[in-house]
Amino acid sequence: MQSSLRVNLGERSYDLFFGSGILAGLRDELAALRATGRQVALVTDENLARDQAGALAMLTGGTTGGLDALPVLILPAGEGTKRMAELGRVWDFLASNRLDRSSVLVALGGGVIGDLVGFAAASYLRGIPFIQVPTTLLAMVDSSVGGKTGINLEAGKNLVGAFHQPHAVHIDTALLATLPAREFAAGMAEVIKYGLLADAELFARLERAPLTLASDDLAAVVRRCCALKAAVVEADERETAKEGGRALLNLGHTFGHAIEQVTGYGTYLHGEAVAVGLVAAARLSQKLGYVGAREVARVEAVVTAHGLPVRLREALPIGPLTAAMARDKKVRAGGLRFVVLRALGETATQGGIDPALAEAAFREVGAV
Secondary structure, eight states: OOOEEEEEEEEEEEEEEEEEHHHHHHHHHHHHHHHHHHEEEEEEEEEHHHHHHHHHHHHHSSSOOOTTTTOEEEEEOGGSSSSSHHHHHHHHHHHTTTOTOEEEEHHHHHHHHHHHHHHHHHHHGOOEEEEEEEOOOHIIIITTTTTTTEEETTTEHHHHHHHEOOOOOEEGGGGGGGGHHHHHHHHHHHHHHHHHHHHHHHHHHHHHHHOOOTTEEEEEEHHHHHHHHHHHHHOOTTSOOOOSSSGGGGGTTTHHHHHHHHHHTTTTTTHHHHHHHHHHHHHHHHHHSSSSSHHHHHHHHHHHHTTTSSOOSSOOOOHHHHHHHHHTTTOOTOOOOEEEETTTTTTEEEOOOOOHHHHHHHHHHHHH
């Protein structure tokens, strides 16, 4: 059964479609687009092409490439793909297949593919439509919604990008069946984030029992996270609010992005780094007097229950970590700015935080 959710952004509004086994509808939509003369192309990664070969073949008309098959570009899997060299490959792929401004690009994959392909769509011919088809839990509940696209630089994560809202997002939870357990757990970091961010009831549900692939309410939780993000995006699409707004979605990410950068985008999955970041953010919030030790323990318990780390696996030097945080996108006038917990289910952005407090929070999760 399919349901939908509207992201209301004026002329940039679009729908999220939810269900299990709903990609046949997208296939028909793509066929209808092509019947009008519009070109359609698809980008995915090697893991998806291997693990979801049937879904890929259904959407494209076959991966061997007949005359009627969609052009397909298969990229390497992993965070290392979110870089300039691979972006150039996507641009060349679009140009060689003669996509124009009426064409549609499909991003079939996790957050890396969604971010990279979305940025390619935003920049090719100064912007073409694209459709998000997230295949990981993390991408379903977070990165596929909201229009943030981008790539990483050596200096930091997501430092180059654009706001480019998708034409639509198709969230088929059946695709999660082949997702490795580690990847599912990584996605749960973002689900936990939404509970901490603005939904104490969701957080309490995660406390009662871990969310798993077998959970009866998995689809409902995915939709709830998307609804929470859609509301934030509708209120602050381009993260221009002076306080709060879309920046709140970065709870735990200032710490998490620093971990990813210092370890070279390979040791930790994004969600694993964010999980440690959520614990660090809770500890920073405690040092600021907003929450107590009991709340910090509750955060750690939920993170642990979902198979995620609460501490660094190996000690990392505090110097490079703080340097990475200083390059974070939320820095204002050279000052660190964090998303802090006022309570479980209530957050705020706060600047002017003493760097020593942030360093102390980082040390409590394993930095040295």
